[in-house]
Amino acid sequence: MSNNRVSRRQFLNYTLTGVGGFMAAGMLMPMVRFAVDPVLAKKGGGDFVLTEQKISELTEKPVKVDFTYEQVDAWYKSDVTDNAWVYKDGDKIIALSPVCKHLGCTVNWGGDKKEPNQFYCPCHSGRYEKNGKNVPKTPPLGPLDEFQVKEKDGYLMIGKVVPNTMVK
Amino acid sequence: MLNKIYDWVDERLDITPIWRDIADHEVPEHVNPAHHFSAFVYCFGGLTFFVTVIQILSGMFLTMYYVPDVVNAWKSVYYLQNEVGAGEIIRGMHHWGASLVIVMMFLHTLRVFFTGSYKKPRELNWIVGVLIFAVILGLGFTGYLLPWDMKALFATKVGIEIAASVPFIGEQIKILLAGDSTILGAQTLTRFFAIHVFFLPAALLGLLAAHFIMIRRQGISGPL
Amino acid sequence: MHKGKGMKFVGDSRVQDKKGQKVYPPDYSEYPGKNEPFWPDFLLKEWMVGAVFLIGYLILTVAHPSPLEGQADPTNTSYIPLPDWYFLFLYQLLKYEFASGPYNIIGAMVIPGIAFGALLLVPFLDRGPERRPLKRPLPVAFMLLALASMIFLTWESVANHDWAAAKRQGEIVKEVKIDEADPGYAVYSKQSCINCHGDKLQGGAGPKLIDTGLSDKEIIKIAHDGVGTMPAGQYKGSDEDLEKLAKFISGLKSE
Numbered sequence: 001m002s003n004n005r006v007s008r009r010q011f012l013n014y015t016l017t018g019v020g021g022f023m024a025a026g027m028l029m030p031m032v033r034f035a036v037d038p039v040l041a042k043k044g045g046g047d048f049v050l051t052e053q054k055i056s057e058l059t060e061k062p063v064k065v066d067f068t069y070e071q072v073d074a075w076y077k078s079d080v081t082d083n084a085w086v087y088k089d090g091d092k093i094i095a096l097s098p099v100c101k102h103l104g105c106t107v108n109w110g111g112d113k114k115e116p117n118q119f120y121c122p123c124h125s126g127r128y129e130k131n132g133k134n135v136p137k138t139p140p141l142g143p144l145d146e147f148q149v150k151e152k153d154g155y156l157m158i159g160k161v162v163p164n165t166m167v168k
Numbered sequence: 169m170l171n172k173i174y175d176w177v178d179e180r181l182d183i184t185p186i187w188r189d190i191a192d193h194e195v196p197e198h199v200n201p202a203h204h205f206s207a208f209v210y211c212f213g214g215l216t217f218f219v220t221v222i223q224i225l226s227g228m229f230l231t232m233y234y235v236p237d238v239v240n241a242w243k244s245v246y247y248l249q250n251e252v253g254a255g256e257i258i259r260g261m262h263h264w265g266a267s268l269v270i271v272m273m274f275l276h277t278l279r280v281f282f283t284g285s286y287k288k289p290r291e292l293n294w295i296v297g298v299l300i301f302a303v304i305l306g307l308g309f310t311g312y313l314l315p316w317d318m319k320a321l322f323a324t325k326v327g328i329e330i331a332a333s334v335p336f337i338g339e340q341i342k343i344l345l346a347g348d349s350t351i352l353g354a355q356t357l358t359r360f361f362a363i364h365v366f367f368l369p370a371a372l373l374g375l376l377a378a379h380f381i382m383i384r385r386q387g388i389s390g391p392l
Numbered sequence: 393m394h395k396g397k398g399m400k401f402v403g404d405s406r407v408q409d410k411k412g413q414k415v416y417p418p419d420y421s422e423y424p425g426k427n428e429p430f431w432p433d434f435l436l437k438e439w440m441v442g443a444v445f446l447i448g449y450l451i452l453t454v455a456h457p458s459p460l461e462g463q464a465d466p467t468n469t470s471y472i473p474l475p476d477w478y479f480l481f482l483y484q485l486l487k488y489e490f491a492s493g494p495y496n497i498i499g500a501m502v503i504p505g506i507a508f509g510a511l512l513l514v515p516f517l518d519r520g521p522e523r524r525p526l527k528r529p530l531p532v533a534f535m536l537l538a539l540a541s542m543i544f545l546t547w548e549s550v551a552n553h554d555w556a557a558a559k560r561q562g563e564i565v566k567e568v569k570i571d572e573a574d575p576g577y578a579v580y581s582k583q584s585c586i587n588c589h590g591d592k593l594q595g596g597a598g599p600k601l602i603d604t605g606l607s608d609k610e611i612i613k614i615a616h617d618g619v620g621t622m623p624a625g626q627y628k629g630s631d632e633d634l635e636k637l638a639k640f641i642s643g644l645k646s647e
Contacts, residue, residue, distance in 0.1 A: 012432040019439045026446050027222055030261070031229045033254040040253065074233070074251070075243035191431035200428070202437045211441050218442050222449075242463035246564075249460060260453030268449065270478050281514070281535055284523030291515035298512045305478070312476055318562045321464035322473030326483075333500045352466070392524055 048150050048157040053086065055093065055151055062087040062109045062119075062130070065095070067158050084147050084158055085109055085119070087130070094131070095147035097161055102126045102139040119144065133167040143167040193384070198391040209283075210388075212276035217376070219269040224369065226261040234314070236361035238354045241316035266308055273301060285389040293382040300375045303368055310364035316357060324360075325352055461562030471561050474553060481542045484549035507538060565594050565602070576640020579633045584626055593644060598622060602644045611638040 051067040062085040071080040084095040085107075098106045100121040107128060111120030118135065119128040127135040132144035146166070148159030178184055197203045199210035233248035233255075235241055248255045277297065280286055286294035313324040332342035339349070347355025428434055475483050482504060485491050491499025510517065518531040525532045570592050571577060580586060580593075588598035595601070598621075604611070612634055615627035627634055 009432065012436055016432040016436045016439065019436065019443050023439060023443050023446055026443075026450060027225060030254040030257040031225060034229050034248075034252060034258045035232060037252045037255075075240060075247040191429065193430050194427035195430050195434040197426040197428070200434060200437055201441065208441070211438065214438050215442065215445055218445065219449075238464075242460075245460060249458070256457050257450070257453050260456070260458045261449070263458030264449070264452050264456070267477065278535075278539075282525050282532070284518075284525070284528065286515045287518075287521070287523060288515070294515050295512060298508075301511075302508070308476060308478065315460060316464045317461035318464055318468070318471055319461050319473060321466060322471050323475045326473050327475065327479075330482075330486075330500045333496055335497065335501070389523075 048148070048152075048159045050152060051156045051158055053156040055154055055156055058086060058088045058093060058156075060088055062096070064098075064109075065156065065158070086149075086156065089131075093149050093151075093156065094166070095149045095156075095158055096132050096164075097145040097147060099145065100126050100140060101134065101142045101144065107144065131166045132164045196388060196390070199388055209275075209279045212272050212279055216269060216272040216276050219265050219272055220372070220376070222261055223265045223269060226258050226265065227365070229258055230262055231365065236314065236357050238316065238357055241314065241357060245315045245317075262311075266311060269304060270308060273304060277301065283389065283392060287389075290382070290386055290389065293379060293386065296375055296378050296382065300372065300379065303372045303375060307364060307368050307372070310360045310368065313357065313360045314364060321352065324356070328352065328356075459562075460564070462564045468561075472554075472558065474558060477546070480549045481545035484545040484552075487549075510534075560595065560599055563600075565600060570644075574640050576636045576638075579629065579637040580640065583629060583637070585637075588622075593641070601641050604641060604644075606642060608635065608638040608642050611641050 047069075049067045049069045051065050053063075053065045064083050065086045066081055066083045068079050068081045071078055083098055085098055086093065086095045088094070096119075098108075100107050100123065102121065102124055105121050105123035105126075107119040107121045107126070109119055110116040111122060112118065112125070112127065115127060117130060119130075119132070121127070121140070124139045126140040127138045128140065128144050129135060132146065134140040134143055143164040143166075145161045146164050147161055150157040150159065199207050201208040201211060230248065233244055233252060235244045245259070249259050250256075280294065280297065309324075309327060313320045328342055328346050331345060332338040334341055343349050345356070345359065346352055347359050474480075485503065486496070486499045488499065489495075491503065514531065518528060520528060522528050581591070585601075589595060589601050593601040606614070614622070615634060615637070616624065618624040618626060627637075
């Protein structure tokens with residue numbers, strides 16, 4: 001008798017939890033999908049942007065090249081100006097991202113007077129060699145990222161950021 | 169393990185009686201639709217609360233994308249409805265829920281009225297219930313403006329003019345609501361947003377708590 | 393099962409009698425054996441109703457995406473506003489003579505105020521001990537009267553609203569680049585078209601002319617014979633120009 005009653009109560013408890021779980025799932029599933037949308041969204045972009053830098057004027061010394069593109073940030077569209085350190089390595093054109101791999105400050109070529117042939121990050125004295133390789137015993141943990149580059153009518157075009165291809 | 173944590177907390181805070189009281193309190197048969205189908209009229213209150221919970225949740229999620237600003241409000245609503253995954257469902261929940269909560273509340277009010285459940289000793293709970301009704305209508309009115317589309321703007325214009333027709337202090341009420349004596353714009357939107365998202369929900373939660381505590385104190389009214 | 397250590401709470405909402413033992417509300421304590429515990433018996437039934445309700449609710453949201461009209465434009469003076477459905481009866485009330493103009497205060501404040509005040513004070517207006525609707529005819533009659541008038545007013549406002557115009561005025565108009573150098577546009581602005589259909593063909597008194605889906609021939613026919621509320625004979629120019637105009641309008645497509 002008493003066993004019977006307990007099992008009825010358990011049965012009700014299970015059913016109740018099931019129905020409650022169903023309701024919670026019905027409510028929360030679309031909401032969670034809604035919230036995590038930016039995580040699942042595929043990042044577009046990767047289009048090449050034309051700069052005003054003539055290819056013929058590039059040398060082995062890195063120069064800062066500004067370029068502007070339209071950034072779509074959900075409902076907000078804006079023109080964003082970015083820059084890259086560009087130089088020639090033989091015939092190859094190298095464009096390095098100026099974003100320090102330590103904490104995201106901006107690096108400069110020869111910013112440290114003691115090391116004129118290195119990139120220098122003023123925030124925490126991070127240093128990189130010309131090919132972007134981070135100098136050991138300075139804060140950065142990896143090499144500078146690289147931009148994809150293209151040429152059009154003698155002018156430089158800059159594409160999306162890829163991990164550094166020169167430093168192994 | 170869980171049991172040990174529970175015991176540890178219970179020893180200090182004596183939480184068992186709280187949930188046992190909620191779980192074990194007896195509910196009379198005459199409100200249970202499984203016994204008499206006509207008792208489904210007693211479900212309207214619970215369903216009102218259910219939709220309110222959905223409104224609070226979906227509203228919280230909507231503010232992840234929504235901006236209360238004249239330039240971006242409409243764009244962000246358009247974006248969250250058309251570009252964000254499940255955005256149509258979440259906005260739909262909030263939009264249709266606003267109507268459903270009013271329908272359910274209306275039916276609940278009629279049930280309480282026609283069963284005479286507001287009579288002594290439940291007068292105060294009826295008054296709190298009518299105040300909840302007013303707060304929900306206020307939420308509906310302020311929420312209507314937020315998408316900042318054509319009907320939102322012009323319907324709110326009319327609503328504000330009605331508020332302005334209050335004798336003596338109408339103009340002050342209008343400025344208080346719209347944030348400006350002539351323009352219905354940036355300041356109106358932020359004010360309505362604040363009222364819709366903070367002030368009225370706070371009032372609603374307080375009133376709901378009072379409503380439920382009173383139900384527990386007084387019990388559900390007996391059968392007719 | 394009792395784990396309580398007999399501590400006392402401040403602001404405890406639990407219902408207890410003077411000895412600190414739980415009591416059932418007096419109303420239905422005379423029906424012993426017909427009650428059931430809130431958890432899990434009662435809540436299960438309540439939640440089953442809730443689950444069915446939720447399914448219907450979700451189907452509604454998926455089947456009818458919530459409407460979004462074009463972005464608010466305070467300079468649009470031809471927009472006829474309409475409140476959400478639950479305020480329609482108030483909206484309609486303000487249209488009547490006895491509740492508008494100099495008597496606006498009656499429609500906007502006095503009548504709703506009395507109604508709301510009466511609703512709020514119902515327990516003090518209806519103090520008799522009877523609970524059955526038939527045994528308290530006055531309150532029930534007043535409530536039914538109020539209900540009937542709300543339903544009537546809502547019905548009236550819905551029946552009197554031009555829903556087609558409402559749909560048109562609120563539509564999200566996709567921006568289309570209008571080539572104002574097009575010879576068709578020159579004809580468009582020289583003829584009276586521009587007055588009703590707008591300088592960007594976005595519509596106004598008449599519908600928008602973007603994405604009409606009409607062929608050149610159909611447009612020429614409408615220009616001559618009119619359509620809907622547009623009277624015949626609006627176009628007064630050469631057939632050659634009209635063809636340019638028709639080609640211009642039929643070519644306007646968003647995206």
